[in-house]
Amino acid sequence: MKRILNAMLAGLMAAAPAGAQPSLFQSESFSVELDNKFMVFDEYKKPGMVREYDGRQYDGYDGKVDLRAYGRPFGDAIAWFDFGLAGINSHEEEGYVDAGVGSFVRLKGGYNTITHRIAFLPFVITQDGYYRTNQMMSSTIGLGGTFDEWMSIGESFAFQRKFLDLGLEVRPLDFLTLDFGYKHDFDTGKSFEVANEQSGRGVTSADYQHVNMVRNDYSVGAQAEIGGVAALAYEHVHTDFRDNSIYAELSHSNTWSTSGLDGGVYPRREHWPMVRWDQDDLRFRAHPSKSLAFTGMLSSSRRRAATSGFKALAYTGMAGASYNPSDHFSVTSKFYARGNVIRENMGYLDSANLNPGSIEQIDKSTVRWELSARHQPLSFLHVDGLYKVEYNRRRYVAAERFNTTTSGLYQDGTFITHETAQQNGTAGQDTKHIMRLGAMVVLPYDVEVEASYKRLQANRAVFENMPTWENAVDVAVNVPLPAGFSVTSAMSKSASRNKFSNLMRGHRKLDTWSVGGGWNGSRGSVGMDFSREDERYFSEGWFGLSNKYSDTSANLVTDMMRDPFMRYEAKNDVVTASGRVRLPLGLAVNGSGTYARSRANTPTFLDRFRAPGAGEDAAGQVTDLGPTDIRVQSLRFGMEWTPEKAQYLTTSFAMRFDRYRDKVEGGMNGHFKLYEAGVNAKF
Amino acid sequence: MRTRLMSFVIAAVCLSWLAAAGAAQEKAAEKATEVGAAACAGCHAEHSENFKKSKHGKRLPAVKKIDFEKSCESCHGPGSLHAAAGGDKSNPGFATIKKTSGLPAVEVNATCLGCHKQKGIMLWGTSAHKQAGLSCLKCHSVHDGKGKAQLAKDATETCIGCHKKEGADMQLPSHHPVREGKLSCVGCHNPHGGAEGNLAKETLEDTCFQCHVNKAGPFAYEHPPVVESCATCHKPHGSVNESLLKQSQPTLCMTCHKWPHVQRANGVGALRVSGLQQRGRCTDCHKDIHGSERHVFFKN
Numbered sequence: 014m015k016r017i018l019n020a021m022l023a024g025l026m027a028a029a030p031a032g033a034q035p036s037l038f039q040s041e042s043f044s045v046e047l048d049n050k051f052m053v054f055d056e057y058k059k060p061g062m063v064r065e066y067d068g069r070q071y072d073g074y075d076g077k078v079d080l081r082a083y084g085r086p087f088g089d090a091i092a093w094f095d096f097g098l099a100g101i102n103s104h105e106e107e108g109y110v111d112a113g114v115g116s117f118v119r120l121k122g123g124y125n126t127i128t129h130r131i132a133f134l135p136f137v138i139t140q141d142g143y144y145r146t147n148q149m150m151s152s153t154i155g156l157g158g159t160f161d162e163w164m165s166i167g168e169s170f171a172f173q174r175k176f177l178d179l180g181l182e183v184r185p186l187d188f189l190t191l192d193f194g195y196k197h198d199f200d201t202g203k204s205f206e207v208a209n210e211q212s213g214r215g216v217t218s219a220d221y222q223h224v225n226m227v228r229n230d231y232s233v234g235a236q237a238e239i240g241g242v243a244a245l246a247y248e249h250v251h252t253d254f255r256d257n258s259i260y261a262e263l264s265h266s267n268t269w270s271t272s273g274l275d276g277g278v279y280p281r282r283e284h285w286p287m288v289r290w291d292q293d294d295l296r297f298r299a300h301p302s303k304s305l306a307f308t309g310m311l312s313s314s315r316r317r318a319a320t321s322g323f324k325a326l327a328y329t330g331m332a333g334a335s336y337n338p339s340d341h342f343s344v345t346s347k348f349y350a351r352g353n354v355i356r357e358n359m360g361y362l363d364s365a366n367l368n369p370g371s372i373e374q375i376d377k378s379t380v381r382w383e384l385s386a387r388h389q390p391l392s393f394l395h396v397d398g399l400y401k402v403e404y405n406r407r408r409y410v411a412a413e414r415f416n417t418t419t420s421g422l423y424q425d426g427t428f429i430t431h432e433t434a435q436q437n438g439t440a441g442q443d444t445k446h447i448m449r450l451g452a453m454v455v456l457p458y459d460v461e462v463e464a465s466y467k468r469l470q471a472n473r474a475v476f477e478n479m480p481t482w483e484n485a486v487d488v489a490v491n492v493p494l495p496a497g498f499s500v501t502s503a504m505s506k507s508a509s510r511n512k513f514s515n516l517m518r519g520h521r522k523l524d525t526w527s528v529g530g531g532w533n534g535s536r537g538s539v540g541m542d543f544s545r546e547d548e549r550y551f552s553e554g555w556f557g558l559s560n561k562y563s564d565t566s567a568n569l570v571t572d573m574m575r576d577p578f579m580r581y582e583a584k585n586d587v588v589t590a591s592g593r594v595r596l597p598l599g600l601a602v603n604g605s606g607t608y609a610r611s612r613a614n615t616p617t618f619l620d621r622f623r624a625p626g627a628g629e630d631a632a633g634q635v636t637d638l639g640p641t642d643i644r645v646q647s648l649r650f651g652m653e654w655t656p657e658k659a660q661y662l663t664t665s666f667a668m669r670f671d672r673y674r675d676k677v678e679g680g681m682n683g684h685f686k687l688y689e690a691g692v693n694a695k696f
Numbered sequence: 697m698r699t700r701l702m703s704f705v706i707a708a709v710c711l712s713w714l715a716a717a718g719a720a721q722e723k724a725a726e727k728a729t730e731v732g733a734a735a736c737a738g739c740h741a742e743h744s745e746n747f748k749k750s751k752h753g754k755r756l757p758a759v760k761k762i763d764f765e766k767s768c769e770s771c772h773g774p775g776s777l778h779a780a781a782g783g784d785k786s787n788p789g790f791a792t793i794k795k796t797s798g799l800p801a802v803e804v805n806a807t808c809l810g811c812h813k814q815k816g817i818m819l820w821g822t823s824a825h826k827q828a829g830l831s832c833l834k835c836h837s838v839h840d841g842k843g844k845a846q847l848a849k850d851a852t853e854t855c856i857g858c859h860k861k862e863g864a865d866m867q868l869p870s871h872h873p874v875r876e877g878k879l880s881c882v883g884c885h886n887p888h889g890g891a892e893g894n895l896a897k898e899t900l901e902d903t904c905f906q907c908h909v910n911k912a913g914p915f916a917y918e919h920p921p922v923v924e925s926c927a928t929c930h931k932p933h934g935s936v937n938e939s940l941l942k943q944s945q946p947t948l949c950m951t952c953h954k955w956p957h958v959q960r961a962n963g964v965g966a967l968r969v970s971g972l973q974q975r976g977r978c979t980d981c982h983k984d985i986h987g988s989e990r991h992v993f994f995k996n
Contacts, residue, residue: 129873136945228909246815312898314902333819334822340829345827375918397828478951542863550943552947589863641937
């Protein structure tokens with residue numbers, strides 16, 4: 014197929030003169046664009062991160078073809094046929110088709126591929142001043158578990174998502190359009206996994222996992238216009254999803270004694286996810302006048318897990334109205350409501366020997382109303398405001414103040430040990446108020462200054478790590494300069510906290526700052542941006558001092574060590590630059606570059622930790638639970654030449670250099686260089 | 697009193713003059729007739745040629761049955777007086793054409809919505825972008841736009857032109873494949889308005905489940921943050937931590953699970969800094985953290 018296409022493209026390129034108008038399709042216009050790239054590729058070290066989403070093979074040739082025809086082959090009605098293929102010979106081919114006749118019928122299709130390399134990512138701590146990596150893995154099973162082996166094997170892991178999207182649109186009546194759609198999504202490949210090898214002993218093993226997932230979506234819909242001032246759209250989508258991956262089974266002598274379920278066999282995943290999903294969606298809009306708009310939406314979703322027979326039902330409604338008589342004033346109000354209900358299948362729980370009494374799924378209802386307005390009282394002043402209130406109610410949530418060793422109170426019982434003395438229940442009800450006020454002033458010389466203030470106030474956070482209170486301020490300045498230059502700068506600061514937590518005393522601070530500038534002229538444009546993000550989370554940390562697995566609960570609880578300022582901090586700096594300038598004689602140069610540096614730390618402030626247990630590594634002072642320092646850079650430069658006497662032909666040269674560097678653990682570092690020479694022809 | 701009276705008189709005169717000028721212009725516009733695209737191309741050759749080649753220019757006669765000859769005036773209004781002015785801006789007829797760059801967003805949007813009634817723009821009327829006073833032309837280029845949506849720039853470039861913080865986040869080590877061109881912002885967002893903010897689906901979770909269906913459940917054992925909001929643990933635009941996590945493990949988990957593994961008679965004891973549990977991710981063992989059909993602690 015590829016050879017035929019290549020020969021076809023080469024033939025077309027050689028045969029067609031400039032400006033040719035072939036009679037194909039009885040066309041009023043017919044155009045072909047061919048893009049051929051010849052490339053040289055150099056790759057160094059590991060590709061897993063530097064090419065995380067890049068599955069192209071860059072082997073010599075990479076082609077692209079676009080074909081467009083437009084005419085009247087069926088009488089008076091105008092028809093069009095657009096077709097394209099890209100990435101020919103790249104291993105990541107893409108294609109599309111869009112064809113139609115008048116307003117009666119239209120066929121659309123697309124084919125895409127996404128590659129995701131699931132690299133082996135080490136987990137790092139700082140101990141006694143040194144970085145230490147993945148101590149969790151043993152090498153008893155699977156492909157072995159030594160760190161170096163995994164660094165070597167893990168680099169080749171990737172899965173590909175192939176995605177096909179087809180749609181047919183038919184308009185039997187002027188005011189009615191019918192849609193039929195089919196989507197197919199197929200994921201296949203290998204991913205890296207760490208598996209729990211010996212339950213209860215904290216010993217795991219590294220292995221790979223096959224990826225084999227299929228999803229099919231079938232949709233049918235209709236859109237209708239009502240008297241030119243309103244419209245209605247309905248869609249039903251049926252989805253089938255199946256995970257066909259083959260999961261290896263691990264057998265060990267350990268049993269999960271708490272539940273007694275496994276009987277000495279520890280399957281990595283016994284049940285393969287299979288979901289059937291039906292969704293209905295009805296949308297409405299009305300514009301009785303230019304200044305007045307109404308919108309509405311009703312939807313329902315029914316998702317069923319085939320393995321367990323559990324069903325998730327969701328119903329959503331939204332209604333909105335907007336009055337916008339001019340650009341100087343607008344006011345909008347929206348109402349939103351949603352209800353989620355989970356229907357358990359008690360038969361499954363009995364058959365799987367689970368405890369029906371310990372399982373209760375959370376049902377949730379949400380009601381939200383918002384009002385926003387914008388006004389320009391003076392030519393140089395814009396003001397806007399927003400108020401939003403949201404009420405959430407959850408049924409069958411964990412007890413809010415769980416402080417007992419009785420498991421019965423912790424109804425949901427699913428995400429922490431049910432005997433815990435922890436108080437981190439999910440909120441049964443919460444109400445949130447969000448308010449935002451903003452203003453924009455235009456100063457002399459068209460300098461624009463924009464500022465806003467946002468406030469969140471809630472009576473209860475749904476989880477301990479969510480805020481009940483937040484203040485955020487944003488300021489931005491835009492300065493236009495002479496000769497097409499401009500400078501923009503923005504700053505934001507926010508602080509949030511869970512004020513009603515008994516335990517966490519946690520809060521978060523986020524500061525961002527950015528500055529950018531550029532030039533925009535008749536011959537091209539050049540721009541550069543710098544952005545900095547500084548994020549800090551503070552919370553309490555509690556650590557055990559025991560060095561034996563079999564310590565009694567009493568010992569553990571009384572032997573806790575508290576870090577009152579457990580901290581996570583991240584700093585991200587990103588610089589981007591891009592430009593494109595047209596030169597005389599049909600020459601053009603373009604370039605772009607990105608440099609991102611990300612650092613994160615989780616420093617600990619505890620005294621030297623206790624001696625290790627049997628089978629553990631030598632103890633030492635752990636001063637950081639997750640140091641990270643990663644630099645990602647990407648540089649591209651290209652030149653193009655379009656001869657003045659042959660505007661249909663463009664020759665190009667481009668080079669690209671991408672690099673991934675982890676300064677803490679460099680096992681997945683790598684970079685690549687790519688050189689491309691291309692010919693683009695349009696007929 | 698006298699000053700007030702003077703102010704009133706001046707204001708009344710100004711308003712009358714404005715009203716008269718507006719009325720005169722409206723009257724002039726009423727008289728204008730259609731002249732056809734060929735006349736427009738006489739001065740606006742580049743616009744005309746680009747529009748003719750564009751998807752917009754080809755679909756208009758095919759779908760809306762508006763021939764190319766009538767296409768310019770279908771949006772800009774009748775142009776006879778504008779053409780007759782011959783580029784003389786002082787001529788009252790010059791301003792009778794609907795020049796979109798000078799029109800209020802409300803007017804521009806009404807012109808576009810006159811034809812565009814697709815399902816995806818049903819909720820535009822109350823969307824966040826409309827509330828912010830944006831016009832369709834902020835993102836779309838009618839005469840020579842790119843791609844399916846006739847955008848002035850690439851889809852992602854269009855969005856990060858304003859949403860710079862999200863653009864910077866996409867450059868971080870853990871990210872969705874947006875900067876690689878495999879996804880665009882509209883994969884998750886509907887810039888024309890959604891039921892919840894500008895999300896493509898009804899909730900954030902449904903938006904994520906478009907691709908991550910294997911995390912959707914319902915599971916026999918559910919992890920409440922998955923049911924509540926994916927953003928409890930993840931930062932969808934980019935993160936320094938693997939899997940777009942807000943914090944690295946184990947501290948992310950410890951922000952809710954204050955002292956995990958405590959009081960387990962046969963368990964692994966408390967989370968010890970010197971112990972094995974600190975040397976790996978919580979999800980190394982609690983692998984099915986998004987929900988399990990089998991295991992109360994999401995083990996595999």
